[in-house]
Amino acid sequence: GAGVSQSPSNKVTEKGKDVELRCDPISGHTALYWYRQSLGQGLEFLIYFQGNSAPDKSGLPSDRFSAERTGGSVSTLTIQRTQQEDSAVYLCASSLVDLATNEQFFGPGTRLTVL
Amino acid sequence: AQRVTQPEKLLSVFKGAPVELKCNYSYSGSPELFWYVQYSRQRLQLLLRHISRESIKGFTADLNKGETSFHLKKPFAQEEDSAMYYCALKSGGSNYKLTFGKGTLLTVNP
Numbered sequence: 078g079a080g081v082s083q084s085p086s087n088k089v090t091e092k093g094k095d096v097e098l099r100c101d102p103i104s105g106h107t108a109l110y111w112y113r114q115s116l117g118q119g120l121e122f123l124i125y126f127q128g129n130s131a132p133d134k135s136g137l138p139s140d141r142f143s144a145e146r147t148g149g150s151v152s153t154l155t156i157q158r159t160q161q162e163d164s165a166v167y168l169c170a171s172s173l174v175d176l177a178t179n180e181q182f183f184g185p186g187t188r189l190t191v192l
Numbered sequence: 193a194q195r196v197t198q199p200e201k202l203l204s205v206f207k208g209a210p211v212e213l214k215c216n217y218s219y220s221g222s223p224e225l226f227w228y229v230q231y232s233r234q235r236l237q238l239l240l241r242h243i244s245r246e247s248i249k250g251f252t253a254d255l256n257k258g259e260t261s262f263h264l265k266k267p268f269a270q271e272e273d274s275a276m277y278y279c280a281l282k283s284g285g286s287n288y289k290l291t292f293g294k295g296t297l298l299t300v301n302p
Contacts, residue, residue: 110288120236179282185235186235
């Protein structure tokens with residue numbers, strides 16, 4: 078079946094503009110995660126959804142970052158008033174809620190460049 | 193707070209040599225540890241998890257609670273093992289997020 082998909086694959090924007098990144102998880106996966114991958118920083122956790130609610134938003138770096146999930150499926154990560162330090166690859170992952178495995182399946186990422 | 197440390201950013205070995213990628217963690221409870229791998233131009237994917245105690249592609253990792261380590265080992269490295277390796281920790285309970293280390297780029301030379 079289809080894996081996690083993300084769009085766009087690449088996004089170039091100007092400083093100060095807002096951007097929206099989209100994630101389509103694997104069908105049936107109730108858990109969805111956003112991470113940021115940048116040089117020298119590895120993978121940073123941003124936010125975790127269980128269904129449509131976000132029990133852990135602790136990784137969002139500032140109030141310019143927000144995310145929502147509707148219908149227990151698609152999620153969008155919004156970055157307002159983008160800054161150059163927001164440039165990174167944004168990864169989405171999904172998983173079953175399964176204490177036995179908890180394998181997260183990752184999308185290909187969206188590469189964001191803020192000029 | 194939980195933390196994962198991978199002390200080596202880069203690791204280079206020759207084909208056929210043993211390889212060990214180090215991972216140390218900090219967590220007060222009972223953690224679950226994972227290794228994820230990202231090959232060139234591919235997605236990040238799970239390599240192995242400590243609860244399975246399995247060997248994948250010749251790699252093994254043993255959780256050492258006394259040393260708070262979860263080092264990844266392979267006795268004979270292959271060129272196709274060249275990739276970025278991330279150690280990750282899941283805390284106990286119902287929060288399924290992963291805390292990742294900063295990764296180690298493994299290069300296996302012919």
